[in-house]
Structure formats: C-alpha cells, structure tokens
Amino acid sequence: MSDEATLKDIERARREWEKRTLARSLEASPERSGKFMTTSSQEVGSLYTPSDNADLEYMEDLGFPGEYPFTRGVHATMYRGRLWTMRQFAGHGSAEDTNARYRYLLEHGETGLSVAFDMPTLYGFSTDDREAEGEFGICGVACASLEDMEILFEGIPVDQVSTSMTINGPAAVLWAMYIAMAENRGMGSEVLRGTIQNDILKEYQAQKEWIFPPEPHMRLVVDTIEYASEHLPLWNPISISGYHIREAGSTAVQELAFTLSNGFEYVKWCVERGLEVDSFAPRLSFFFNAHSDLFEEVAKYRAARRIWAREMKERFAARNPRSWWMRFHTQTAGVSLTAQQPENNIVRVAIQALAAVLGGTQSLHTNSMDEAWAVPTERAVRIALRTQQIIAHESGVTSTADPLGGSYYLEWMTDHMEEEAYRYFDRIEELGGVIPAIGKGFYQREIARSAYRYQREIERKERVIVGVNAHITEEPEVVEYLRIDREAERRQLKRLKRVREKRDSRKVRGALEGLRKAAEGEDNLMPPILECARAYATLGETVETLKEVFGLYEEPLVY
Amino acid sequence: MKKIRVLIAKPGLDGHDRGAKVVARALRDAGMEVIYTGIQKTPEDIVEAAIQEDVDAVGLSILSGAHMTLFPRVTKLLRKRGMGDVLVVGGGIIPPKDALELKKAGVAEVFGPGTPLNTIVDFIEKNVGKKPDVAG
Numbered sequence: 251m252s253d254e255a256t257l258k259d260i261e262r263a264r265r266e267w268e269k270r271t272l273a274r275s276l277e278a279s280p281e282r283s284g285k286f287m288t289t290s291s292q293e294v295g296s297l298y299t300p301s302d303n304a305d306l307e308y309m310e311d312l313g314f315p316g317e318y319p320f321t322r323g324v325h326a327t328m329y330r331g332r333l334w335t336m337r338q339f340a341g342h343g344s345a346e347d348t349n350a351r352y353r354y355l356l357e358h359g360e361t362g363l364s365v366a367f368d369m370p371t372l373y374g375f376s377t378d379d380r381e382a383e384g385e386f387g388i389c390g391v392a393c394a395s396l397e398d399m400e401i402l403f404e405g406i407p408v409d410q411v412s413t414s415m416t417i418n419g420p421a422a423v424l425w426a427m428y429i430a431m432a433e434n435r436g437m438g439s440e441v442l443r444g445t446i447q448n449d450i451l452k453e454y455q456a457q458k459e460w461i462f463p464p465e466p467h468m469r470l471v472v473d474t475i476e477y478a479s480e481h482l483p484l485w486n487p488i489s490i491s492g493y494h495i496r497e498a499g500s501t502a503v504q505e506l507a508f509t510l511s512n513g514f515e516y517v518k519w520c521v522e523r524g525l526e527v528d529s530f531a532p533r534l535s536f537f538f539n540a541h542s543d544l545f546e547e548v549a550k551y552r553a554a555r556r557i558w559a560r561e562m563k564e565r566f567a568a569r570n571p572r573s574w575w576m577r578f579h580t581q582t583a584g585v586s587l588t589a590q591q592p593e594n595n596i597v598r599v600a601i602q603a604l605a606a607v608l609g610g611t612q613s614l615h616t617n618s619m620d621e622a623w624a625v626p627t628e629r630a631v632r633i634a635l636r637t638q639q640i641i642a643h644e645s646g647v648t649s650t651a652d653p654l655g656g657s658y659y660l661e662w663m664t665d666h667m668e669e670e671a672y673r674y675f676d677r678i679e680e681l682g683g684v685i686p687a688i689g690k691g692f693y694q695r696e697i698a699r700s701a702y703r704y705q706r707e708i709e710r711k712e713r714v715i716v717g718v719n720a721h722i723t724e725e726p727e728v729v730e731y732l733r734i735d736r737e738a739e740r741r742q743l744k745r746l747k748r749v750r751e752k753r754d755s756r757k758v759r760g761a762l763e764g765l766r767k768a769a770e771g772e773d774n775l776m777p778p779i780l781e782c783a784r785a786y787a788t789l790g791e792t793v794e795t796l797k798e799v800f801g802l803y804e805e806p807l808v809y
Numbered sequence: 810m811k812k813i814r815v816l817i818a819k820p821g822l823d824g825h826d827r828g829a830k831v832v833a834r835a836l837r838d839a840g841m842e843v844i845y846t847g848i849q850k851t852p853e854d855i856v857e858a859a860i861q862e863d864v865d866a867v868g869l870s871i872l873s874g875a876h877m878t879l880f881p882r883v884t885k886l887l888r889k890r891g892m893g894d895v896l897v898v899g900g901g902i903i904p905p906k907d908a909l910e911l912k913k914a915g916v917a918e919v920f921g922p923g924t925p926l927n928t929i930v931d932f933i934e935k936n937v938g939k940k941p942d943v944a945g
Contacts, residue, residue, distance in 0.1 A: 369821070369822035369823055369873045369875070370822065372822070373822055375822075381822065382822075383875075383878060384821065384875035384877070384878025384879055385821060385822050385873055385874075385875045388873060388874030388875060389823070389873050389874060453824075457824055458824020458825075458826065458848050459824055497825075497827070498825075498826070498827050499827045499831075585827070587922075588922065588923055589921050589922040589923055590923055622902065622921075622922045622923075623902065623904050624874065624902065624904050625874070698830050698831075698834070701827050701830065701831055702830075702831050702834050702835075705831050705835075705926065709925055709926055709927065715923070717923075718923040719925070734874075805847060805848075807845060807847050809826075809829075809830035809833050809834055809845055
C-alpha cells in the first residue's frame with residue numbers, strides 16, 4: 251500500500267534490524283521454538299511490515315464495509331448498527347423438552363433459535379424405525395411428524411423469531427413441516443424467517459449425513475432454493491458450511507476453499523436449472539468454524555468474503571450487490587474443547603468467539619464448556635451465551651468496523667489464504683469438479699491427512715494443548731451432565747402411534763404417492779413434500795418414498 | 810510375529826469419523842493390520858466383520874451418545890458367536906460414569922477425548938489375546 255521507494259526503505263531497514271537488534275536479541279535468548287505455526291500448521295514469520303502487503307490495493311482488495319468486495323464487512327455500520335444474532339444451537343429429548351429450552355434461551359436474551367435434531371431425524375428416520383434404536387433425543391430433538399414440529403414451537407412467535415435448522419439429507423421434509431406448522435397457526439410462509447442448512451455437498455465430504463446419491467440430493471437442494479425464492483423471500487434455503495469440514499480435521503484453508511467451491515457448485519446447479527442468479531444468490535448463507543488461532547480465523551472470514559464477492563460478480567455475472575455479499579453464521583470449534591479441566595473451555599470459547607466477531611460474523615453459537623462430555627447443562631449454556639454478551643458489551647471490539655484491518659500480519663494472512671484457496675479450486679477442477687472429486691475420495695483424503703498431522707503434532711508436543719499434553723492435573727474430572735430422560739422416548743413413541751392412528755390414512759397414502767410420481771419426473775419436489783407434511787406423513791415415510799426412487803449412497807472408504 | 814489385526818468400527822448413526830480414522834491410521838503406523846468398517850454399522854454388521862476378518866481386537870467409536878445401547882450389544886454378540894476373547898475397546902464422547910458401566914459390560918477400556926494415540930497402541934498390544942477380566 252506504500253509507494254515503491256518507501257517499501258525499499260522499509261526492506262532495507264528491516265534487514266538492518268535483523269542484523270542489529272534481532273540477531274543480538276536471539277543471541278541473548280533464542281526463540282522458544284524452531285518453528286512457529288498456526289492451528290492449521292501454517293508457518294508464521296517473526297514480524298510483518300508494509301513490505302509483506304506490497305501487492306495490496308486498498309480500494310480493490312479492502313474497500314469499505316458494506317461495499318464490494320466486502321472484505322471489511324457486509325454492513326456499513328457493522329456492529330454499531332446491530333449486533334450479531336446470538337443463536338445457541340439446542341435440542342435434546344422430546345419436542346416438549348426442547349421447547350422448554352428454547353423458551354429459557356429466549357428469556358435469557360437469545361435473539362434467534364437454532365434447532366439441533368437427533369441422529370435418526372438427521373438421517374430421515376422416524377423415532378419408531380429400527381435404525382433409531384438407542385439414538386433418541388441424545389444429540390438433538392426428535393422430530394418425526396408435523397405434530398412434533400407443532401409442539402417444538404408452541405408459544406414461540408415464529409413470525410418474529412428467526413429459526414435456523416441444522417438439517418441436511420431430509421432438509422426439505424423438515425422445512426415443509428415448519429411451513430405447515432406456521433400455516434396451522436394461520437401464518438403465511440412469506441413471513442417466516444430462518445435458515446435450513448441443506449448443504450449436502452459437505453455431508454459427502456465431512457459430516458456424513460447423506461441419504462441419497464449426490465445428483466438427486468442436489469436436485470432437492472435446487473428445488474428448495476427455487477421454492478424459497480418464490481414463496482419464502484426471508485428464508486435462507488441453504489447454509490453452505492465449512493464448520494463440519496473443519497471439525498472433521500481440515501485446516502482453515504481447506505475449510506475456506508472447500509466451502510466456497512461448494513458454494514459455487516450450488517450456484518452452477520441453480521443457474522443450469524434456469525434460475526436467474528440475482529433471484530436466489532442474495533439468500534445464500536454460509537457457516538464457518540471459529541478455532542482458537544485468532545488471526546488465522548479472522549483472515550479466513552475476510553478472505554471468504556472477498557473471494558465470494560469477486561466470483562459472484564465476475565464469474566457468475568451477478569448484478570445485485572446483495573448477491574455478492576457473504577453473510578455467515580459462526581460456531582466455535584467443538585473439537586477444541588477438552589475433556590480435561592473443562593472450565594478451561596470457557597476461555598477457549600471466548601477467544602474463538604472474539605475471532606468470529608473480529609471477522610464480522612452475522613450470527614454466533616458459542617459452545618459450552620462441558621461438551622467434550624455430553625450435551626450441555628443449562629448452566630454451561632448460560633455461561634456460553636454470557637461470553638457473547640461480554641464480547642458485545644464490554645470488549646470494545648464492536649465499536650468500529652473491521653478493527654484489525656490494516657494489520658500487516660492479518661492482511662498478509664488474508665492474501666495468503668486467498669491464494670491457497672484458489673490453488674484448491676484448480677485442483678478440484680482438475681479432478682472434474684466437486685461431485686467427481688467426492689467420488690474419488692479427494693476431500694476425505696485431504697481432511698484425514700490434516701487431522702492425522704494435527705494429532706501427531708500434539709503427540710510430539712509441537713503443539714501444546716493446555717490440560718491435555720501440558721499443565722496436566724491429576725484430579726478426576728467432576729462434570730455434571732445432562733442425561734436424557736428415557737421416559738421421553740416412551741412418550742414420543744406413544745405420540746407417534748397416536749399420530750398414525752388419528753390422521754387420515756387415505757390422504758397420507760395419496761400424498762406419498764404424489765411425491766413418488768413427482769420424484770420420478772422433474773417437477774419441483776417442495777409442493778408434494780409439503781402435501782406429505784400437511785397430511786402428517788412421518789419423516790420416515792416421506793424419506794423412504796424418496797429412497798425408493800433415488801436409491802442410497804455408499805461412500806468410498808479413505809483414512 | 811503375527812501382526813495384530815484390529816477392526817475399527819463405527820456403530821450408531823453419527824458420521825463423526827475423525828477419531829476413528831486417526832486411531833486406525835495410528836494403529837497401522839504401529840504395525841497392526843487395520844480394517845475400517847465405515848460409518849453406520851449395526852452391532853450385527855460389526856460382529857460379522859470381526860468374524861470374517863478374524864480380528865484380535867475391535868475398536869468402537871461413537872459420538873452420538875448411543876454407546877450404552879450399542880457397545881454392550883457388540884460385546885454380547887461377540888460372546889454369543891464364540892468370539893469372547895476378542896479385545897473390545899471404545900472411544901468417543903462418553904461420560905466417566907458410562908465408561909464404568911461399559912467396562913462391566915465387557916469393554917476392556919474406554920478412551921475419552923485427548924487420549925494420546927500411544928496409550929491406545931500400548932493398551933492393545935499389552936491386552937490382546939488375554940481373556941477379559943470380566944465374564945459375561
């Protein structure tokens with residue numbers, strides 16, 4: 251950013267400094283380690299100066315918040331205008347249990363809901379399916395029919411609160427239940443605000459909650475995006491997610507590159523369907539991880555915004571500035587939580603949440619200290635939420651947009667991660683694109699390799715994890731944790747039985763048959779899926795109908 | 810000496826395979842023969858694979874919380890199929906109280922988050938081929 255003559259002076263002065271001051275200092279006391287690296291094993295230099303940002307063009311690469319390329323944030327006022335949405339991912343046991351937790355969170359100042367479904371629901375099974383055994387309500391709430399959805403949101407003003415649902419394989423079905431729930435309460439779908447995760451590509455790459463093979467799954471995703479653009483203008487029909495890629499073991503650069511390249515793949519499919527890019531791109535949303543390496547994370551978010559804006563504008567010829575901006579949710583890194591000395595996790599989460607805020611996130615989930623043991627207790631969740639509130643109101647980082655912008659180190663890191671991401675885009679292209687690369691096990695191999703390297707670095711103590719490989723205490727861990735009430739499972743099974751008995755079974759059969767016919771053809775599947783939801787067809791029945799047409803997916807095994 | 814054969818298996822529905830894969834690779838690097846089942850295997854699938862592959866040890870990984878249902882079923886089925894001498898170990902998000910109960914059910918050791926890979930390698934090397942202390 252400086253002129254050439256100044257840069258030369260700085261270069262010269264730096265070499266002088268290295269010879270004179272740095273060398274002397276190293277002689278007196280050497281550095282602690284032969285190599286300094288980020289959480290993603292990226293080597294870091296001892297000092298960054300304007301000469302490390304020599305290629306940076308302020309107007310082109312950074313610009314102003316709320317303007318292209320959005321490196322400094324998507325809103326002109328950033329958090330001076332409105333704070334991020336504090337959205338705690340929650341769900342356990344039955345719909346009644348989770349409904350109570352939501353009311354608790356809203357009473358404590360949470361501003362948006364985020365539904366965690368249990369494992370059977372995530373895979374499209376109903377609670378009474380054989381595959382669901384032992385899994386009820388542990389990782390989230392079971393939602394097997396419209397009735398569960400109605401109980402889940404009872405007394406919650408869904409026309410005012412925005413709801414995010416972490417659901418992928420059967421996303422269209424759960425979304426249809428949500429829409430039908432609102433209809434039954436007399437609301438039109440156009441008032442509903444929220445997000446379904448609905449990002450199937452990262453399931454094949456990292457999270458593994460797929461049902462069908464990639465092509466029919468992609469069709470369903472495009473169907474939901476198309477349906478949202480026509481009927482739910484305030485809904486984000488997809489949250490393109492790097493979170494799970496990172497949790498599975500990727501580096502920050504891999505998270506950045508794979509997520510963005512998945513995003514471009516969705517845009518390509520939608521455009522091929524004949525959708526006008528500006529009709530859907532403004533509602534695409536993203537979801538990233540926040541790990542503990544503060545600068546690396548902040549650089550990742552900034553690079554992500556810049557790449558997305560550039561590609562949407564230049565490659566996909568989007569004209570609406572809202573199609574260029576990347577809005578994202580962030581969750582702190584579950585994998586970074588230690589089972590040892592769990593209270594230390596409060597500090598980790600605070601640093602990670604700070605990174606997300608310094609990176610300009612639109613919404614944030616902070617993990618609870620006890621999550622390396624089980625789903626969190628209410629007390630732990632409250633501390634996690636308070637952590638966000640302390641950052642918002644006490645740290646001062648919300649007073650100005652992109653407060654770290656211009657840091658030589660951060661700008662170098664942002665550029666560097668961007669370059670590395672483009673290298674990955676090229677590799678994926680060479681493999682034939684995203685879906686062929688999935689079939690070749692590319693992502694799994696890349697992620698497994700990074701995960702193993704990270705673990706080895708811990709084992710060799712090249713990486714210190716406090717309480718795990720250093721500063722260990724021998725006290726036994728005393729953790730309170732939430733147990734799932736088995737009685738809730740019996741109640742849920744009873745309810746499901748009652749739903750099956752009291753619904754109009756002819757209507758259910760008709761709706762399922764309608765869905766099957768539509769799936770065999772090419773029409774948008776949202777209307778027939780909605781019919782199934784309205785008829786109280788169960789999740790399992792609806793997904794099973796689609797399985798019969800689409801088949802199942804088998805993954806290539808790579809480790 | 811004959812190489813130790815280990816089946817790394819993921820019972821239950823969750824897709825969190827990071828730990829299973831890292832452990833699989835560490836055991837392989839330590840000279841063991843490792844077979845990885847992939848995700849979402851039923852206890853029946855796992856026991857069948859253990860028999861087919863004639864393994865000395867089975868490592869179960871689960872992060873969904875369904876361990877109390879699924880781990881004991883694997884150990885029980887192994888005994889039923891005459892494979893009671895196979896060493897069964899487990900890992901994942903498993904609270905300490907649950908770990909104690911799982912040990913009573915025939916799981917020789919439960920490795921929680923943060924366990925060094927060497928600890929797992931050593932444990933398998935030392936305990937494989939020994940009759941489990943706990944009878945069914």
